[in-house]
Amino acid sequence: MIRVTLPVLLTSVVGFLLVAAFFFRGLNRVNSDLSEYFNIIAAVAFILGGGNLLRMHLDKVQRRRPGWTYSIVTVVAFLFTLIAGLFKVGNSQGWTGPVEAQGSWFNFAYDAMFNPLQATMFSLLAFFVASASYRAFRARNVEATLLLVAALIILLGRTFVGAFLTSWLPQPLQFLSIPNLSNWIMSTVNLAGARAIIIGIGLGVISTSLKIILGIERSYLGGRES
Amino acid sequence: MRQIWKNPRFLLVLLALVIALVLLVLGPRAILNFDRRHTNLFVVLLIVGGAILFYTFRAQSGVKYFIRKIAGIAAIEEAIGRATEMGRPVLYVAGTQDLDNVQTVAGITILSSVAKRVAEYDVHLEMPTSRSLVMTTARETAKEAYLAAGRPDAFNEEHIYYVTDEQFGFVAYVNGYMVRQRPATCIYMGAFFAESLIFAETGHSIGAVQIAGTAQPQQLPFFVAACDYTLIGEELFATSAYLSQDPKLLGSLRGQDFGKAFAMLFILLGSILATLALLTQSDVLTQLSHWLQGLFTIKSS
Amino acid sequence: MSAFLDRVGRMDRRLIYVAIALAVIIPLVAGLTFPVITTPIVQNIFDKLDSLPEGSRVILTADFGPSTVPENMPMIQAVLRHALHKKLKVYLLTLWATGIPQLDALEQNVLAKDFPDRVAGQDWVNLGYKAGNQGVINSAFSDFPGAFPVDSKGHDVRTLPIMEGVKRIADFNLIVCIASGFPGVKEWIQFGGDPAHVPVAGGVTAVEAPLLYPYYPRQLLGLMGGLQGAAEYEAALVKQYPEYASRSEEAIQRMGPQTVAHLVIIAFIVLGNVAFFTGGEWRRRRT
Numbered sequence: 001m002i003r004v005t006l007p008v009l010l011t012s013v014v015g016f017l018l019v020a021a022f023f024f025r026g027l028n029r030v031n032s033d034l035s036e037y038f039n040i041i042a043a044v045a046f047i048l049g050g051g052n053l054l055r056m057h058l059d060k061v062q063r064r065r066p067g068w069t070y071s072i073v074t075v076v077a078f079l080f081t082l083i084a085g086l087f088k089v090g091n092s093q094g095w096t097g098p099v100e101a102q103g104s105w106f107n108f109a110y111d112a113m114f115n116p117l118q119a120t121m122f123s124l125l126a127f128f129v130a131s132a133s134y135r136a137f138r139a140r141n142v143e144a145t146l147l148l149v150a151a152l153i154i155l156l157g158r159t160f161v162g163a164f165l166t167s168w169l170p171q172p173l174q175f176l177s178i179p180n181l182s183n184w185i186m187s188t189v190n191l192a193g194a195r196a197i198i199i200g201i202g203l204g205v206i207s208t209s210l211k212i213i214l215g216i217e218r219s220y221l222g223g224r225e226s
Numbered sequence: 227m228r229q230i231w232k233n234p235r236f237l238l239v240l241l242a243l244v245i246a247l248v249l250l251v252l253g254p255r256a257i258l259n260f261d262r263r264h265t266n267l268f269v270v271l272l273i274v275g276g277a278i279l280f281y282t283f284r285a286q287s288g289v290k291y292f293i294r295k296i297a298g299i300a301a302i303e304e305a306i307g308r309a310t311e312m313g314r315p316v317l318y319v320a321g322t323q324d325l326d327n328v329q330t331v332a333g334i335t336i337l338s339s340v341a342k343r344v345a346e347y348d349v350h351l352e353m354p355t356s357r358s359l360v361m362t363t364a365r366e367t368a369k370e371a372y373l374a375a376g377r378p379d380a381f382n383e384e385h386i387y388y389v390t391d392e393q394f395g396f397v398a399y400v401n402g403y404m405v406r407q408r409p410a411t412c413i414y415m416g417a418f419f420a421e422s423l424i425f426a427e428t429g430h431s432i433g434a435v436q437i438a439g440t441a442q443p444q445q446l447p448f449f450v451a452a453c454d455y456t457l458i459g460e461e462l463f464a465t466s467a468y469l470s471q472d473p474k475l476l477g478s479l480r481g482q483d484f485g486k487a488f489a490m491l492f493i494l495l496g497s498i499l500a501t502l503a504l505l506t507q508s509d510v511l512t513q514l515s516h517w518l519q520g521l522f523t524i525k526s527s
Numbered sequence: 528m529s530a531f532l533d534r535v536g537r538m539d540r541r542l543i544y545v546a547i548a549l550a551v552i553i554p555l556v557a558g559l560t561f562p563v564i565t566t567p568i569v570q571n572i573f574d575k576l577d578s579l580p581e582g583s584r585v586i587l588t589a590d591f592g593p594s595t596v597p598e599n600m601p602m603i604q605a606v607l608r609h610a611l612h613k614k615l616k617v618y619l620l621t622l623w624a625t626g627i628p629q630l631d632a633l634e635q636n637v638l639a640k641d642f643p644d645r646v647a648g649q650d651w652v653n654l655g656y657k658a659g660n661q662g663v664i665n666s667a668f669s670d671f672p673g674a675f676p677v678d679s680k681g682h683d684v685r686t687l688p689i690m691e692g693v694k695r696i697a698d699f700n701l702i703v704c705i706a707s708g709f710p711g712v713k714e715w716i717q718f719g720g721d722p723a724h725v726p727v728a729g730g731v732t733a734v735e736a737p738l739l740y741p742y743y744p745r746q747l748l749g750l751m752g753g754l755q756g757a758a759e760y761e762a763a764l765v766k767q768y769p770e771y772a773s774r775s776e777e778a779i780q781r782m783g784p785q786t787v788a789h790l791v792i793i794a795f796i797v798l799g800n801v802a803f804f805t806g807g808e809w810r811r812r813r814t
Binding site for chain 1: 259260261264267268271274275278279282324326328331332334335338339355357358359361362366367370384387388389390391392393394395397398402406420423424426427430441443446448450451452458459460462463464466470474475478479481482485486489
């Protein structure tokens with residue numbers, strides 16, 4: 001009963017309350033309060049995750065498992081950030097100042113390491129978009145050809161070249177200029193498809209949420225029936 | 227005494243009592259102060275929610291509903307078999323968001339079926355997570371799945387672990403794992419953002435079979451372009467029903483389809499009315515069109 | 528020839544990466560730029576800001592992190608310069624924890640350098656970061672000072688002259704949300720602008736932009752999508768106020784490498800299709 005029935009009951013009560021909070025003004029605070037409770041639980045759960053992370057990597061280093069040197073980097077980075085942030089090391093305003101104050105070790109780690117690393121990972125997308133496009137945009141069939149043509153129009157339309165290539169079109173035919181075609185594809189064709197997908201997703205979310213609230217879907221609890 | 231806790235009617239009554247108690251504690255004003263701006267939403271919720279419940283319980287009473295083949299879901303078993311033959315692990319990523327995102331919950335429910343298959347095939351399952359709560363929940367889910375498959379000894383909770391909350395830190399870890407350990411199968415089920423293409427391209431570069439499912443519309447094109455199979459939007463939420471073949475879950479899909487038909491009907495009606503109103507310049511049609519639009523507009527005051 | 532084309536069709540991805548790297552580095556180093564034309568969807572934002580009378584209140588949010596600074600920072604800098612030039616009251620804030628350094632960067636790079644005469648707390652205010660995602664917007668809808676009780680320096684907002692008369696979101700004239708995910712433009716429309724009847728303008732990454740088109744033009748005044756959108760706003764600003772030409776052309780300059788990269792990607796797509804049709808793959812698929 002404790003393992004399955006109680007969590008299902010708790011899920012149901014909270015689920016119905018949150019739905020009701022949307023429709024009944026008197027319950028408006030329930031929404032924000034429960035969201036804050038979730039944030040608190042998630043923050044406390046981090047201790048579990050962080051502890052597990054440390055344990056796993058220290059074990060890897062101790063047993064010299066493949067990739068143990070990366071684990072040293074992980075542990076050192078984790079401890080450095082934790083200590084620098086928790087104790088506000090190097091913070092000119094001491095313990096009372098904001099954790100990200102200029103000149104603090106935490107701020108240094110953020111500016112000198114976190115920012116460039118994040119930007120680097122995000123930059124990978126530029127290369128991956130090129131290789132994915134090269135592989136994916138082949139006119140294998142009618143649908144793929146339409147996709148290919150649309151992609152070419154949009155790629156050109158987002159740059160000066162698109163306007164330049166069709167600048168010679170007379171005014172009555174300006175709707176065929178690449179930038180206008182690109183806007184038309186985005187605001188009509190793409191919009192219709194996106195709306196359809198969003199409606200389907202919305203219905204899927206309602207269905208899944210209802211199943212979870214009513215306890216019909218229980219696999220996330222382990223799947224065992226009570 | 228234990229039997230009573232398994233009785234659904236008893237549980238429903240208990241649930242109703244608890245909700246009533248909570249509302250009483252909060253005050254009767256809460257019940258009376260209905261926000262009239264959301265009346266139309268409430269009606270739609272009753273219709274769609276009611277349809278889902280109706281078909282769910284109808285399916286439970288024995289009515290069979292057809293579900294079309296979804297290639298991506300059917301490929302999961304094949305992909306796990308491939309990993310077994312190659313002796314390489316299966317990588318499972320349940321998104322990069324927390325448990326308050328319904329896509330993550332969908333990813334965890336699919337994990338239950340995947341973990342069961344993995345246990346049956348005796349192949350290694352690796353699941354890095356981006357949130358501590360997801361790690362905890364996933365461990366429980368996978369443990370029960372291994373138990374259900376009769377292989378509790380094969381379960382190792384160390385294979386489901388927390389990496390980092392930071393988006394690109396998580397991406398860097400998973401990419402590093404993929405490139406070093408070269409999993410044969412990569413399954414991405416949940417909410418993803420910019421990392422979707424990075425995962426998919428790296429997976430492609432190591433020759434893994436990739437099956438992705440997400441309800442993030444802006445990430446779907448990347449998965450479709452780079453993965454072998456993609457579950458688009460609501461197919462992600464249908465996967466649990468498809469894999470388990472549980473009649474109740476299949477019935478709920480029928481309810482979803484009813485909701486879609488409901489939306490399609492009004493979209494068609496509204497489009498025809500708006501077009502006719504524009505063409506004929508008729509006041510009656512214009513007013514009718516505006517009234518229909520108003521039915522589905524959320525009022526701000 | 529067929530074998531060669533087959534190999535081209537299955538080109539090593541590293542060649543593509545090198546080509547893209549060169550396509551970005553060479554124009555960047557050479558300073559290659561192209562003319563930028565402002566489209567109506569961006570012009571609407573510019574015209575709205577330009578038409579606001581002096582002293583109007585504008586919320587400007589920095590809901591993005593370091594990974595999307597190249598796309599989002601030029602947008603927010605251009606909008607901030609425009610707003611301050613028009614002597615509007617600007618309320619800077621963020622709902623992202625990683626948005627704090629972006630607000631600091633705005634203070635250092637725009638406010639301190641281009642508008643040193645503007646007084647913090649009077650002409651502009653940095654309300655910093657508030658956790659709670661759309662809950663914060665919901666809360667600010669009816670009680671803005673309650674949602675943001677202190678500014679980024681810890682001063683009580685009720686003591687600041689700029690907060691006089693500000694009780695709720697409806698007291699503002701415009702919301703400009705520069706974002707790259709959740710919470711973002713959609714949340715500001717749903718919980719802030721639309722219920723309060725305050726126009727909302729957005730600036731997002733190129734990937735997010737298609738999902739916001741359904742909101743334009745009724746709930747969304749205008750949208751800057753990606754680097755192109757940022758460049759278009761900068762072009763409109765520089766055209767109207769040429770004094771900002773040297774300070775506000777970051778996105779326009781970056782559009783040079785982006786344009787060349789797009790052309791390189793198009794070239795690869797065309798090459799791939801030529802190899803597909805003239806090589807053996809298409810014939811093999813047909814038989």
